[in-house]
Amino acid sequence: MAEAPLLVFDFDGVLVDGMAEYWWSARRAALALRPERQLPEQAPAGFSQLRPLIHKGWEMVLAALELSRAELNLPAYLADYNHHLQSALQRWHLEPQALQLALEQLRAEAIQADPDAWLALHHPYPGVIQRLEALEAEGSPWRVLTTKGGAFARQLLEAYGLQPEAVDGHEQGSKPEVLLQLSQNQTRPIWFVEDRRPTLESVRATPGLEGVRCFLVAWGYLAPGDLEQLPAGISPLQPEQFAAPLASWP
Structure with missing residues (x-):
């Protein structure tokens, strides 16, 4: 398996x-x-x-x-x-x-x-907390990688009762740098879920991250046309797909 x-x-x-x-x-x-x-x-x-x-x-x-x-x-x-x-x-x-x-x-x-x-100025997207709770119940590891300060992200997650494996903020470096370090230090395949297409394109262009599966969510702060003509290695992720079992993700 x-x-x-x-x-x-x-x-x-x-x-x-x-x-x-x-x-x-x-x-x-x-x-x-x-x-x-x-x-x-x-x-x-x-x-x-x-x-x-x-x-x-x-x-x-x-x-x-x-x-x-x-x-x-x-x-x-x-x-x-x-x-x-x-x-x-x-x-x-x-x-x-x-x-x-x-x-x-x-x-x-x-x-x-x-x-x-x-x-109160923050609002989890519909279904997100339930999906992350399900991942925790399934024993599926997940973590957060953000350009926000790590302490602020952790405080929000704690308020929602969520416990990721780790939270990496901007203090840990760029997202490709953190992902590269992760890929070198553990054997699990990495799936990266992001709402910023240029970030995913940067990940895809980073040597050593060819095996990272990249998903661009269909919600969030998207620019017009972001979901169109995605390059190889970046898959769009709709809300219903996000809610589905991991085996059925694109």
Whole structure:
């Protein structure tokens, strides 16, 4: 009998919808860095459009600062995100480390001040908790790999009563780096479930990760066209497939 796979789940956009928390934290971190700016309490449409392109937490804070600019050309930003990201860092005279620190300090303060309110900004996707509980009951190992700070992800999972084998946050390195280390240290086949297509493409292009099965979920923070013409080695995962036994996954 084939050995059961090790399931590795991205967090935001796969297990949990944290869009409300993203804007709540990004807005406050941005205003802490640049208190003279003005940003709405509710996330503007541009933030939802940028979210599928955002890879790391500090980019959320930078996106909030950019959305405070009346002259922002959002279509151009969306068309060449990486170029505009670098331009924005120069425009605001900020480094990724400072943006990340502002975000994590803000989150830590929010959790300490009112943990229930912070937790309430997150919503597990329908059926996710039940599916993960079923994996635990079946003895199928699973873990979380996220660009969120590991401590924040662990706190949310504990609030939902979930106990993954491990949680790897951005502190452990990039997702391909963590997956490569995992693949070298255990014998189980690895299945990686993610909502960001460029991340999966990066995994597929990493030497040593050819055997990792990659799944792009049909929910979460997808950009238009993300599920179309997927390259070999990346399979779309619909909610009903996610809920089904692992043997029937694509």
